[in-house]
Amino acid sequence: MPQSGLAAGFNRLGIFRQIGLMIGLAASVAIGFAVVLWSQEPDYRPLLNNLNSLDANQIIETLQISQIPYRIDHKSGALLVAADQIHNARLKLAAEGLSGRDNVGFELMDQQQALGTSQFVETTRFRRGLEGELARTISSLMQVKSARVHLAIPKRSVFVRDARKPTASVFVQLYSGRMLSKQQVASIANLVASSIPELNSRDVTVVDQKGRLLNSQDADKEVGIAAKQLEYTQKIEEKMAARVSGILEPVVGSGRFKAEVSADIDFTAVEQTDELFNPDLPSLRSEQTLDEQRAAGAGAGGVPGALANQPPGAAAVPEQAGAGGAGGGAGTGTGGARKQVTRNFELDRTISYTRHQQGRVRRLTVAVAVDDIATTNAETGEVSRRPWSENDIQRLTLLVRDAVGYSAARGDSVNVVNTPFVGPEPLEELPELAIWEQAWFMPIAKMGAAGLVLLILIFAVLRPIMKSLSAVPEMTGAGGEFGGELEGISETGGIGGEEGGLSVDEGALLPGPNESFERQLDAVRSLVAEDPGRVAQVIKQWVSDE
Secondary structure (H helix, E strand, O other): OOOOHHHHHHHOOOHHHHHHHHHHHHHHHHHHHHHHHHHHOOOEEEEEOOOOOOOHHHHHHHHHHOOOOEEEOOOOOOEEEEHHHHHHHHHHHHHOOOOOOOOOOHHHHHOOOOOOOOHHHHHHHHHHHHHHHHHHHHHOOOOEEEEEEEEEOOOOOOOOOOOOOOEEEEEEEEOOOOOOOHHHHHHHHHHHHHHOOOOOHHHEEEEEOOOOEOOOOOOOHHHHHHHHHHHHHHHHHHHHHHHHHHHHHHHHOOOOEEEEEEEEEEOOOEEEEEEEEEEEEEEEEEEEEEEEEEOOOOOOOOOOOOHHHOOOOOOOOOOOHHHHHHHHHHHHOOOEEEEEEEEEEEEEEEEEEEEEOOOEEEEEEEEEEEOOEEEEOOOOOOEEEEOOOHHHHHHHHHHHHHHHOOOOOOOOEEEEEEOOOOOOOOOOOOOOOOHHHOOOHHHHHHHHHHHHHHHHHHHHHHHHHHHHHHOOOOEEEOOEEEOOOOOOOOOOOOEOOOOOOEOOOHHHOOOOOOOOHHHHHHHHHHHHHHOHHHHHHHHHHHHHHO
């Protein structure tokens, strides 16, 4: 059975060259298939950083049912899905309640425990479940990508002196470009502290993925108070500016005015106690009266005792009885009286205790700039501007004063000024994106690169190999060299020309140039064996011609 040129060329090669040729062809075909698959392969992006052992089967099953292409990165363990299906995959997992979190909660308590489990193991399992539940709750925040909670709950002691308070640590991994505010950090600390008995929020430490301590307790309190005061002042100013905008926008128009409010807030804490007396309204509080009466007579008096019982001494008789009687009557017959009154009055007194509230508005300063009135001509479409009149400015000023609660006693200041606004600068046209930056360029570039690689493989590798295999080889024998085509071998089976050529029977025609080297060599040998003289003449003629 005649063989083709490729098979004949392949058969004439050595065993090592045949093996190398087959390996090269297989590598070329593999590279071609790889390039085609690469050009048609979708772009994969991570959906989950790692697969939870409890939810892995459900997640894979959900993706398969939804016909979402996926693959698992064996280096990082991340679950990758097609870029154009990532949002759909997230919605599908969220609908099935699969969050992909690696935190294990109280489902640990549902697992069967071995017989003879110690109390220490049960306590540890409960603590792990509590940590997982807290981590899941904290991970629900929009800024938090994942969280871990570590609880240090000491064992209770019967001795009061050995009592120790529990502590907790929270590690949060935030999304790129997002931060937690002070209020959110305090909320996380209070959340953990409220879940553990006897745990104070000051004993909860919150750390992010960059190692920053988010709830430092050593922060300067004065700085914190100043920040709160500044925030309160800004809120007051924003509220006043919103009032001004609300009253002027229907009158002037949106974007035709600009209002700024500056508030001077008094944060001084004052406690005052007043005690007032009213001397015009005295009132009797108490009264004490002492009234003494002494009766007349010459009765013995004095202190009773031995001296008082002695007889009187010798008395002198006065020369005139009247004078003596009068004098004796005055000394022994008169009595005495004494009256004493003590009154206590209470004056009207008022005691007042006043504590002034912090954050009172001490003074307001309001500045409003109003643009000119713009009118458009209906016929020509031209826009003309004219300033506000003085009466209109006064009316706007009254509106602004009433909106902010103007008080002359506080020294508030409200100024409304009419000034033309500078128009917006014309927007510069953005330069068109380069062709390689457009969205459609990359898929087409991948297809073009794949086609180019295939063309290179076909024309630079496969075609030369096929051509070399299909070419007629040069025959080498003991009698000399024969060219690519046997000179002198005609289609009728002769060697040489009509005059000196070799002819054989019709049944023994010489093989054509496309036959194998072995068959051609066998045919020539048979000719030499049958008619060596004529073959010698032909070779002699070839030598003479050359």
